[in-house]
Amino acid sequence: MDGKLDDEQEMIVQTVRRFADRDLRGWGAEADRSGAAPDRLTAAASELGFFLDAVPASADGLLEGDYAHVTRALRGYELGRGCAALAALLETNVEPALAVGAWGTSAAKQQVFGALASGGLATFGHDSRGALEVTESGGELRITGKVGPLPALGVASHLVLAVRDALVVISLDGVRREAIVPSGWRAAKWGIAHLDGQRVPAELVLARDAAAVTEVLSWARVSLAARAAGVATAALDHAEAYARERVQFGHPIGQFEALIRLRDDAMTSAIAARVFALHAAWAIDARRPEAADLASRARVLAGDAVAKATVDAVQIYGGYGFVTDFPVEKLMRDARAFEALHGDERLGRILAAKGAK
Amino acid sequence: MDIFHDNPLFSGVRQMLGAFAKQQMRPIAMKHDTEESMPWDLMRSAQALGMTQSAMQDGRKKLTGVEDDPDPKKPRTMARLGVAASEELAWGCAGIALALGGSGLAASPVSRMGNDEQKAEFKKLLSGNDEHGRIRVAAMALSEPGTGSDISGLKTSARRDGDHHWIIRGSKQWITNGQSASVFVVWAQTEPDAGRAGVRGFIVGRGTPGLVPGKKETKLGIRASETAQVHFEDVRVHGDMMLGVGGESAGLADTKKMLDSTRPMVGAQATGIARAAYEFLLDRVRGGSLHGTPMASHQHIMFELADMAMEIHAARLMAHKAAWMADHHIENVMESSMAKAYGARVAQAVTNRAMVLLGEEALEPGHPVEKWYRDAKIYDIFEGTGQIQRRIIAKQLTGQNPT
Numbered sequence: 001m002d003g004k005l006d007d008e009q010e011m012i013v014q015t016v017r018r019f020a021d022r023d024l025r026g027w028g029a030e031a032d033r034s035g036a037a038p039d040r041l042t043a044a045a046s047e048l049g050f051f052l053d054a055v056p057a058s059a060d061g062l063l064e065g066d067y068a069h070v071t072r073a074l075r076g077y078e079l080g081r082g083c084a085a086l087a088a089l090l091e092t093n094v095e096p097a098l099a100v101g102a103w104g105t106s107a108a109k110q111q112v113f114g115a116l117a118s119g120g121l122a123t124f125g126h127d128s129r130g131a132l133e134v135t136e137s138g139g140e141l142r143i144t145g146k147v148g149p150l151p152a153l154g155v156a157s158h159l160v161l162a163v164r165d166a167l168v169v170i171s172l173d174g175v176r177r178e179a180i181v182p183s184g185w186r187a188a189k190w191g192i193a194h195l196d197g198q199r200v201p202a203e204l205v206l207a208r209d210a211a212a213v214t215e216v217l218s219w220a221r222v223s224l225a226a227r228a229a230g231v232a233t234a235a236l237d238h239a240e241a242y243a244r245e246r247v248q249f250g251h252p253i254g255q256f257e258a259l260i261r262l263r264d265d266a267m268t269s270a271i272a273a274r275v276f277a278l279h280a281a282w283a284i285d286a287r288r289p290e291a292a293d294l295a296s297r298a299r300v301l302a303g304d305a306v307a308k309a310t311v312d313a314v315q316i317y318g319g320y321g322f323v324t325d326f327p328v329e330k331l332m333r334d335a336r337a338f339e340a341l342h343g344d345e346r347l348g349r350i351l352a353a354k355g356a357k
Numbered sequence: 358m359d360i361f362h363d364n365p366l367f368s369g370v371r372q373m374l375g376a377f378a379k380q381q382m383r384p385i386a387m388k389h390d391t392e393e394s395m396p397w398d399l400m401r402s403a404q405a406l407g408m409t410q411s412a413m414q415d416g417r418k419k420l421t422g423v424e425d426d427p428d429p430k431k432p433r434t435m436a437r438l439g440v441a442a443s444e445e446l447a448w449g450c451a452g453i454a455l456a457l458g459g460s461g462l463a464a465s466p467v468s469r470m471g472n473d474e475q476k477a478e479f480k481k482l483l484s485g486n487d488e489h490g491r492i493r494v495a496a497m498a499l500s501e502p503g504t505g506s507d508i509s510g511l512k513t514s515a516r517r518d519g520d521h522h523w524i525i526r527g528s529k530q531w532i533t534n535g536q537s538a539s540v541f542v543v544w545a546q547t548e549p550d551a552g553r554a555g556v557r558g559f560i561v562g563r564g565t566p567g568l569v570p571g572k573k574e575t576k577l578g579i580r581a582s583e584t585a586q587v588h589f590e591d592v593r594v595h596g597d598m599m600l601g602v603g604g605e606s607a608g609l610a611d612t613k614k615m616l617d618s619t620r621p622m623v624g625a626q627a628t629g630i631a632r633a634a635y636e637f638l639l640d641r642v643r644g645g646s647l648h649g650t651p652m653a654s655h656q657h658i659m660f661e662l663a664d665m666a667m668e669i670h671a672a673r674l675m676a677h678k679a680a681w682m683a684d685h686h687i688e689n690v691m692e693s694s695m696a697k698a699y700g701a702r703v704a705q706a707v708t709n710r711a712m713v714l715l716g717e718e719a720l721e722p723g724h725p726v727e728k729w730y731r732d733a734k735i736y737d738i739f740e741g742t743g744q745i746q747r748r749i750i751a752k753q754l755t756g757q758n759p760t
């Protein structure tokens with residue numbers, strides 16, 4: 001991994017950065033207030049190739065050849081700089097599309113790709129706490145329990161669910177769902193689904209293989225890590241600009257050593273988080289055996305980094321940091337989902353280490 | 358042994374307010390957080406119980422049946438009662454606690470610097486109901502859009518108008534109860550070139566022409582407490598309502614002292630939030646299981662709890678010590694700042710780690726720990742930021758002002 005971007009990556013980064021700066025930041029602030037994504041998001045994002053970037057060209061998508069997780073991480077970082085909630089929506093189809101592409105039967109492909117190609121959203125969830133009840137008869141599974149909160153689950157047509165060693169597609173038609181607006185990523189169309197003996201026919205079981213579950217989790221974790229690093233960077237950029245302007249005791253507050261140090265340490269973590277996310281993405285693309293482990297650790301680091309950066313940014317803003325007229329309190333709320341979604345790998349590793357002894 | 362057991366008064370207050378917090382505050386906390394609304398009904402019943410400070414020291418008297426000896430050489434109990442009460446109420450809900458206690462921010466300079474006439478006027482302005490039929494509340498208006506930490510840089514001015522009046526002009530920012538208050542204690546510069554020495558506080562009633570409550574803020578946390586701008590557009594005030602006239606302690610130095618005296622309580626409030634999050638986890642650990650194993654058998658979770666309990670214990674002791682010093686008339690500038698800054702740190706650290714441990718669960722809308730995480734942040738910002746507290750501590754340690 002030499003860190004050099006190819007021409008296509010360079011172009012994507014530039015384009016998404018412009019989109020994030022010009023549109024997502026402003027839309028994100030408004031979307032946070034209203035708890036709803038703006039209508040124009042879909043059109044603008046589709047034009048940039050979101051939503052269908054992981055759907056094969058043969059199924060009316062945009063993907064030719066292998067999916068590049070490094071490119072996705074580069075883009076995710078820029079999106080995170082724009083708005084975490086809207087970024088989550090723009091990235092939500094990737095795991096479902098890639099999973100169906102990798103393991104789906106033709107029936108699964110037809111259903112999911114068909115829905116995505118006609119503008120639908122899908123989402124990915126992981127039963128990290130083993131809370132779902134699964135029974136099996138023939139090749140068919142029945143699943144009972146609560147799924148979520150997950151972004152996009154409030155409106156998605158399909159859910160790709162990792163439960164134990166199974167990776168399944170659930171068509172959400174007729175599934176009891178609540179749309180919710182939590183404290184962070186407010187515009188991300190969150191939902192909770194209540195599965196009640198939900199039947200998953202054999203053709204929608206993508207895999208019965210712990211490795212497949214781990215792989216999808218790795219994609220998701222790297223993407224979360226990259227976006228988290230973007231949110232952290234945005235918070236610190238805001239804080240830096242503010243600290244240059246705000247004067248107390250006759251000095252711009254950015255001149256006070258305590259604040260320089262506060263922001264500087266948070267910046268080190270944010271940069272490390274970005275680099276680690278890119279490195280883990282590279283490992284996935286290169287099919288390295290350590291990819292899953294790296295992805296999981298990259299997410300832990302980024303989760304910590306974004307929590308710290310956003311809290312510190314609020315601190316630097318003082319009283320203005322605590323009110324919604326300024327951008328950083330939103331970022332502090334937005335920070336938490338990065339670390340919470342799909343379960344805590346730290347815990348997973350503790351359990352694994354004990355099991356391995 | 359509980360540190361408050363050295364005097365049954367403290368444990369009594371803790372018990373009583375703890376029950377109040379649990380029964381009256383907890384059930385409505387999330388509603389007022391979501392709606393960003395003041396709990397007016399609860400404020401009324403709290404006032405009847407003597408829990409709001411709007412009637413200055415009456416509250417404590419009513420609550421505890423004890424009145425401190427005015428003899429300045431005798432030890433008091435007020436400061437320690439304050440920290441004991443603060444922790445319990447903030448445990449219930451920090452936003453509601455501030456709604457109940459916010460008037461105290463204004464009452465404190467009046468009781469410290471006011472003469473009898475001013476105290477009576479302040480009390481009068483707070484009695485009865487306001488035009489919405491609500492209890493009356495007060496606001497302490499010191500901060501300005503351009504001046505939070507550096508209170509010597511106030512821009513709000515008071516200029517003489519004839520022999521008996523002052524005209525106040527300026528805007529105040531982030532004022533607790535700023536929209537609803539019936540009475541304001543506003544700080545203004547009375548002598549353009551006098552710097553700190555020229556700053557004075559004035560008691561101003563709400564109806565006074567030119568006093569215009571401004572925009573109400575929407576906030577990250579403590580949303581049950583109202584925060585708003587207040588504009589003073591040439592507000593004419595009688596000189597009798599200037600605090601500290603004739604006394605030597607009237608200016609900004611005393612404003613600072615006033616803030617010193619509330620810091621242990623602010624630290625205790627932060628401790629209350631930390632304790633709320635810690636107890637939430639403790640209940641979980643006692644009752645719950647994780648991946649089929651009882652949580653209590655997970656060392657990493659148990660040690661987290663041990664850390665939290667340790668930090669909360671330390672924060673509580675620090676607030677109590679600072680208050681004990683105040684009650685014994687021992688200067689506590691440094692200890693007050695330590696209690697406030699450390700309480701803020703613990704509240705943030707404990708709620709942060711609780712969020713991590715709860716994981717996905719804390720993403721559910723209306724999760725109390727997420728609310729406490731948002732509420733905790735204010736303790737590093739208002740009443741002197743974490744940096745300002747460290748500045749005070751460092752100055753006490755070294756004799757120098759670290760800019």
Ligand SMILES: Cc1cc2nc3c(=O)[nH]c(=O)nc-3n(C[C@H](O)[C@H](O)[C@H](O)COP(=O)(O)OP(=O)(O)OC[C@H]3O[C@@H](n4cnc5c(N)ncnc54)[C@H](O)[C@@H]3O)c2cc1C
Nearest residue numbers: 253256315316318319497499500505506531533740742744
């Ligand atoms: C919810 C809420 C309620 C409030 N209620 C009231 C109220 O009722 N009445 C009232 O008068 N005010 C109130 N305030 C205002 C509050 O006291 C100020 O916000 C606070 O003092 C910080 O001031 P500031 O916001 O101007 O931040 P600034 O002073 O601009 O500080 C910005 C950052 O710079 C840092 N900083 C400043 N100086 C230094 C230095 N010398 N060295 C190192 N770092 C430094 C600060 O720590 C902070 O991180 C309230 C604020 C909030 C948010």
